Amino acid sequence: MSKLIPKFTGKIEKNKLIFYNPQLFSLYLGNLEGKEVEIIVQKKVKSRNDKMNRYYWAFLHIIAKETGDDDNSLHEYFKRVLLPPQILEVLGKEIKIPASTSKLKSDEFSEYIDKIVALTGIQAPDTNDYYLTK
Numbered sequence: 001m002s003k004l005i006p007k008f009t010g011k012i013e014k015n016k017l018i019f020y021n022p023q024l025f026s027l028y029l030g031n032l033e034g035k036e037v038e039i040i041v042q043k044k045v046k047s048r049n050d051k052m053n054r055y056y057w058a059f060l061h062i063i064a065k066e067t068g069d070d071d072n073s074l075h076e077y078f079k080r081v082l083l084p085p086q087i088l089e090v091l092g093k094e095i096k097i098p099a100s101t102s103k104l105k106s107d108e109f110s111e112y113i114d115k116i117v118a119l120t121g122i123q124a125p126d127t128n129d130y131y132l133t134k
Contacts (some may be wrong), residue, residue, distance in 0.1 A: 009044065017041070046106045056101070059113065059124050066122055075101070082115045 006028055010019040019025045060071045067074075076098070083099035104112060117124050 049106075052106065052109055053102070055125070055127060056109075056113070059116070062125065063116075063120055063122050067120075078112075078116055078119070082112060082119070 008019055008021065008025045008028070010017055012018070057071065057075075060074050063069070063074055064071045069077075079101055080098050083101070085096040086099055088095055088097060101109070101112065113124055116122075
């Protein structure tokens with residue numbers, strides 16, 4: 001069972017942590033009064049962006065043309081086969097739902113594309129044509 005864990009972002013200035021939304025962070029801390037906490041600070045990981053999304057759907061379209069399948073059907077198939085499901089608790093019961101590709105970080109997204117290539121044998125297009133150009 002997974003629990004939602006809030007994420008607070010900020011930056012380090014002169015060896016101090018500056019939150020982008022300090023009021024929200026303070027409000028959250030108020031809910032933890034008297035409890036032990038664990039703090040993890042890490043460098044922000046780049047998330048998948050709009051250009052990567054366009055690349056992904058262009059690749060799905062290439063696969064669809066070669067296989068005769070629909071782009072959306074391929075998307076659903078690949079995320080169900082290649083990504084671990086999300087486990088939610090609803091009404092006291094655990095349910096599994098397909099993972100979201102939009103939640104993948106850029107390195108995870110690259111691995112996902114590599115898995116699709118391995119699964120289908122269809123070469124992905126050159127990334128420079130889609131999301132590495134300015």
